[in-house]
Amino acid sequence: MKLITAILKPFKLEDVKNALQGAGITGMTVSEASGFGRQGGHTEVYRGAEYTVDLIPKVRLEVLVDDKDADSVVDVIVKAASTGSIGDGKVWTTPVDQVIRVRTGERGVDAI
């Protein structure tokens, strides 16, 4: 099993969600996140006063998938999240040892 984590631009969340649902993924966890990568924080000038945005708001999306689905799901996310400009985010996968559904006690792929 794999945990797919994606950091996205907030406005792309809707598109990615729809694309994942289209690919048969129904469960996901979404949280508000802030950070910066190559895009860096940016400086704005307004009425002569400069203010710096250090951390840029992003959305963090997590999906648990079976190993065999991991690559295709990553592709779905990347395709839906891309605008081609800097700051589009990142997607990565992490191996997962065990998954348990709390309500039923199901384990492994059954619990996804």
Added chain:
Amino acid sequence: MSTRERRERSNESDRFLSQLFHDAAHLHGGANWGKEIALAAVGGYGRGELSPGSDLDILFIHSGKVPAELLKAFVNGLLYPLWDKKSVDHSVRTRGETREAASSDLRVATGLLDIRWIAGNVDLVASVQLDALDSWRKNSKQNLADLQKNLIERHARAGELAYLLEPDLKEARGGLRDIQALRAISLSAVVPVPLEKISWAEGTLNNVRESLHIASGRGKDRLLFQEQDKVAALLEYPDADAMMSDVARAARSVDYLLDYTWHWLEHKGKDGLGRILKRPRITTVAKNVSASNREIVIDPLTSLNDDPVVGLRAAATAAQLGLPLSLDTCIELSENLKKGDGILPSPWPREARELLISLIGAGEAMVRIFESLDQEEIIFEWIPEWMSVRSLPQRNALHRHTVDRHMVEAAVHAAKLTRKVQRPDLLLFAALFHDIGKGGQEDHCVRGVRLIEPIAKRVGFDEKEIEILKDLVLHHLLLSSTATRRDLDDPATIQSIVSVIPDVNTLELLHALSIADGEATGSAGWSEWKATLVNDLVQRVKRAMAGAEVAQQPEVSDEQRVQAEKGQLRVTLQEHSSGYAVEVISPDKPGLLSIVAGVFNISRLDVKSARTKTLGESAVMYWIVTPEPHAPEVSATKLHDLIAAALTDSKDVEEKLIARAAAYASIPSIPVPDPEVEIFTDAATDATVIEVRSHDRPGLLFRIGTAITQSKIDIRSAIVTTLGAEAIDTLYVTELTGGPLSSERANEVASHLKQALK
């Protein structure tokens, strides 16, 4: 589901217990022992209020003469048949033991206040009842202090009944335990408690609780989401929302009475400033409005028809001083308004609108006042549209409050943002009504626009202001939804905002409203994360828009121009709807603005607005001032002489102002945001524009004027506006030698002004 059914259930239990008592007495030592023992009901059972899942709270009182073994056998004999039928909470005590238990345990003490005989020796129960009431009254000070501590802890633990999605009907704030607390306070006879005000609430909450016990088959009092539909159906409500609305209304009326009761307990016999007096002292705080016992009252004999604004004045004054409105005043005001007395004309006079704004702008202190206006149904006489959102529940995970309370909370948050906008009055008004469109089928923003228009018109806003208010209501979700769902790097996103928001001033208002709305919604609806996104969007839109608009310099008439050329002081005075309109034409000199403002202040005239302009060697000033209550008669000659004297030597005015400020320092006040000073270098070609946004307070303009004079710059023109309790002063300033200020100089002046206004 009614009081009668609960009473019947209680009577049935009485009969059952009474039979068991006689059986046990017969079995254990004959009927004689029956004279040494009595069985009584306490707590809710004592009041004859039994829900299906309620415990039977019973007390065995014995004379102390019954041998211990026998007593044990008797009590067990009575309780055994009950073990699988009822949940029983029992105790066995003599009269003396009961007294002792009551003195060390508040729950026992309050439970005993409702004691009721069931079986056995009546005298034993009567004596315990007498002791209970006697000791409750004698130790009322300690008892009520303990009760309050207990209440505060319970409220912190259980939350507010009116606003929780799954509230505990008994424990939560405004719930059944609070009703018991009110009854206990009433029995202490320290203050009168008008319990009849909550009889509907008590019936409603008990009915819901009883139905909950029936629907769930358990004795739990928490109204869980999954039970709400079933309970509503049992009580024949159209849906769970209608029931929760009634629960909220009931809880609010209980909480309201409890709030007042504590206030009376705490401030009995103290004057408006908290000093303890044998007889309450009354301090006038506004026209026909006084503070007494740390409450705001409308002066007796005030005719509402002569002074229809007095209700709003009392509410606004109470909110601005952070004091409650007296319950008697509220009741009387409500009765009069319902009779058709003191109806405000449409549109409202300017004073009424200003007072409404200063009420809304009082922050946290406003919540209590607004609750009074709601509970006594005063607000509906002023703004009938408020009825449609009264206690309207929003059963989703996003909102914490009912619609009406959410809007009140939004206004509280907006009050912290009044310095961020040029029109704090529009911000506060829009915050209080932004969700007025809720409760219908159509989009609440669209419906809200339709509803706010007549309200704003009635309150007296002009066409242009109404257009802004409509924009604010229609688009109050626009910034948050755009910031989180659309690409801020895409120029089309920015253009989509620019195309619907007419100018920077409206954008700033909408930004502040989004923050206030979001913060009032709670952490589920607003976060730092969202705030950052919205702020980013607003800054990008601002850059795409033209600069902010500032108040324009006033026009001068030909007659004024001729007069100004004479270079002589002339003061004319005219009656005005807000008090007086005063025109001052004077030879110009540094500090003229603060001198004239200072003269008004010591003459006890409150500056509402001013427009001044320098013309060559003279200045033309037009002021609107309102006399304070009990202000001495004013005339043009008197003002002329005072200004003339101050122009020669202003020291006297300064000293009097300092003395006045010191005399009013002990009046209570509420926390307000710090003043803000903004500089616009590009708003005029020949002058720098300074905009001061501050809470209005006596002598404000004098202080601003003095700080400007100390900075050695000249005021070319000043536009002073009071909006509710907020003041916006726009100053066109130049160097003494003429010309606008350099940006370093402007910043220097701004920081000096900020310092002076602290």
